[in-house]
Amino acid sequence: MGENMNKQAQLDPPPGMVEKRGSRLWLTHLLMIVGILVVFFPIWLAFVASTVTQVEIVRPPMPLWPGDQFLENYKRAIFSGVNVPVATMLFNSLVMALGIAIGKIAISLISAFAIVYFRFPGRTMLFWLIFITLMLPVEVRIVPTYEVVAGFGLLNSYSGLIFPLIASATATFLFRQFFMTIPDELAEAARVDGARPMRFFVDIVVPMSRTNIAALFVIFFIYGWNQYLWPLLITTEPDMNTIVMGIKQMFPSGDDTADWPVIMATSILAMIPPVVIVISMQKLFVRGLVDSEK
Amino acid sequence: MEKRVTFRGWLLPLLLIFPQILISGIFFFYPAGQAIWQSLFIPDPFGLSSQFVGLGNFEFLLSDKYYLSSFLTTAIFSTLVTIVSMVPALFLAVLADRLIKGAGAYRTLLIWPYAVAPAVAGVLWLFMFNTRVGVVAWYLGQLGYDWNHVLNDGEAMGLVVLASAWGRISYNFLFFFAALQAVPKSVIEAAAIDGARFWRRLFTIVLPLLSPTTFFLLVVNIVYAFFETFGVIHTTTAGGPQQATTILVYKVFSDGFIGQDLGSSAAQSVILLVVVGALTVLQFKYVEKRVHY
Numbered sequence: 001m002g003e004n005m006n007k008q009a010q011l012d013p014p015p016g017m018v019e020k021r022g023s024r025l026w027l028t029h030l031l032m033i034v035g036i037l038v039v040f041f042p043i044w045l046a047f048v049a050s051t052v053t054q055v056e057i058v059r060p061p062m063p064l065w066p067g068d069q070f071l072e073n074y075k076r077a078i079f080s081g082v083n084v085p086v087a088t089m090l091f092n093s094l095v096m097a098l099g100i101a102i103g104k105i106a107i108s109l110i111s112a113f114a115i116v117y118f119r120f121p122g123r124t125m126l127f128w129l130i131f132i133t134l135m136l137p138v139e140v141r142i143v144p145t146y147e148v149v150a151g152f153g154l155l156n157s158y159s160g161l162i163f164p165l166i167a168s169a170t171a172t173f174l175f176r177q178f179f180m181t182i183p184d185e186l187a188e189a190a191r192v193d194g195a196r197p198m199r200f201f202v203d204i205v206v207p208m209s210r211t212n213i214a215a216l217f218v219i220f221f222i223y224g225w226n227q228y229l230w231p232l233l234i235t236t237e238p239d240m241n242t243i244v245m246g247i248k249q250m251f252p253s254g255d256d257t258a259d260w261p262v263i264m265a266t267s268i269l270a271m272i273p274p275v276v277i278v279i280s281m282q283k284l285f286v287r288g289l290v291d292s293e294k
Numbered sequence: 295m296e297k298r299v300t301f302r303g304w305l306l307p308l309l310l311i312f313p314q315i316l317i318s319g320i321f322f323f324y325p326a327g328q329a330i331w332q333s334l335f336i337p338d339p340f341g342l343s344s345q346f347v348g349l350g351n352f353e354f355l356l357s358d359k360y361y362l363s364s365f366l367t368t369a370i371f372s373t374l375v376t377i378v379s380m381v382p383a384l385f386l387a388v389l390a391d392r393l394i395k396g397a398g399a400y401r402t403l404l405i406w407p408y409a410v411a412p413a414v415a416g417v418l419w420l421f422m423f424n425t426r427v428g429v430v431a432w433y434l435g436q437l438g439y440d441w442n443h444v445l446n447d448g449e450a451m452g453l454v455v456l457a458s459a460w461g462r463i464s465y466n467f468l469f470f471f472a473a474l475q476a477v478p479k480s481v482i483e484a485a486a487i488d489g490a491r492f493w494r495r496l497f498t499i500v501l502p503l504l505s506p507t508t509f510f511l512l513v514v515n516i517v518y519a520f521f522e523t524f525g526v527i528h529t530t531t532a533g534g535p536q537q538a539t540t541i542l543v544y545k546v547f548s549d550g551f552i553g554q555d556l557g558s559s560a561a562q563s564v565i566l567l568v569v570v571g572a573l574t575v576l577q578f579k580y581v582e583k584r585v586h587y
Contacts, residue, residue: 039464111315120308121304133318137521142551143563144326148328164321197303271411279406
């Protein structure tokens with residue numbers, strides 16, 4: 001793909017031949033900015049709501065410009081919250097997201113290494129077994145999976161949050177694909193030097209895969225952080241709630257008015273970690289996204 | 295594809311592949327098998343015993359008007375989500391592609407919603423359209439439109455579609471933008487020299503060249519709408535009013551966990567398995583095609 005694009009760049013005439021200047025250009029910028037404002041509006045409104053008082057919200061229309069309650073609302077959310085301090089939920093989400101990302105990458109790296117660099121009985125069958133798991137999202141097997149986790153006594157535990165979501169055919173395939181591109185000479189040299197397979201894995205394969213590992217880490221961290229249904233089912237104690245599922249629990253049942261400033265502050269806090277990761281690792285993220293969907 | 299150089303031994307590779315097989319076995323294959331097994335039984339109301347009914351649960355489902363209407367709801371929902379998330383994304387990508395300067399900054403801003411969890415997106419949109427405090431609902435009221443998604447089926451559907459499609463605009467934008475950047479500039483220049491204006495070039499050359507990406511995104515977005523929008527539905531409408539926004543995945547949850555109807559929920563899981571299977575095959579067909587393309 002990359003090679004093709006380079007060739008293409010050489011064949012292309014210099015840019016600027018197709019009209020890109022003139023009166024149309026500012027219109028393009030304008031449309032783009034309008035589009036971004038529309039797309040951004042929900043986030044902006046949540047931010048504004050997290051900086052004003054409850055009274056300002058329940059008497060519509062609420063202001064569209066931030067107020068002066070920022071510290072007040074966020075302090076209240078983080079240290080007391082509604083059912084449980086948001087700090088606790090943030091910590092639970094962090095453990096879950098890191099556990100899923102690291103776990104998925106670790107088990108996929110070693111299983112892809114086994115599949116690519118060894119011939120062993122049952123290899124093809126095991127490969128297909130992993131392949132089939134692609135077709136089984138949590139959402140379609142929730143009741144029996146819940147029963148398994150409950151049977152192990154893992155309700156309200158980090159293991160229960162992490163393990164069922166850890167098996168990943170996607171990562172195994174990506175690593176397999178990548179290992180195929182590692183020159184055979186390297187493995188050959190390692191064998192001639194009498195290096196054990198695990199030496200080769202640790203000294204050559206893992207360091208060479210670090211960009212892929214980083215890209216997948218970004219994707220899986222967000223995947224883990226944004227989980228909703230699974231934590232909703234297995235964390236019945238507020239202490240174990242993750243932030244993304246905990247927001248819904250902050251709404252009162254019945255006719256009471258929701259504590260909107262705190263709920264919106266929590267929503268903002270829930271989106272900050274994934275947004276920061278996506279924005280700061282944008283290149284890796286786009287690459288990971290495109291790779292993992294291939 | 296096979297490696298020419300491999301290491302000897304079979305114990306080590308089996309140990310290496312063991313963790314993944316173990317976890318897949320416990321949390322994928324066993325539960326999936328259970329779902330298939332349970333779908334053949336109806337448990338008695340006390341959960342003490344269950345009666346084998348063969349395909350009875352399936353027969354019942356396929357003649358149950360609530361289940362069939364949930365199928366229809368899912369079809370409408372996923373079609374709308376796909377359209378509402380792809381059309382603006384394509385539009386924005388075409389705009390960004392025309393800009394030499396600033397495209398990177400716009401891209402950074404547009405990626406943001408992708409990182410927002412569907413459940414959080416649901417809360418944000420619920421807040422805007424809340425019948426009591428929602429800003430958008432209030433302004434609509436000023437314009438004479440009485441928004442009430444708690445009572446009105448169509449408005450409830452509109453809300454879940456918007457909340458679900460919103461984050462996907464970012465995702466689709468990234469793919470469309472990348473695809474547009476890969477369209478050979480020489481083709482565009484040639485058409486421009488022949489006198490084809492921007493819109494004509496867009497519809498006769500650029501969009502047809504984007505068709506593999508478009509097809510891929512169609513499948514991926516449908517899969518998303520089917521299986522990853524549970525959070526949106528649960529936070530905004532909880533499947534209501536009545537069953538107006540109860541998509542299939544939500545129904546598995548509400549029948550299984552709230553209604554405690556395990557046989558029916560398991561049968562629904564099995565039907566969904568078939569749907570995922572078909573969609574996955576479709577996705578791979580596409581990958582195969584692209585290799586030749």
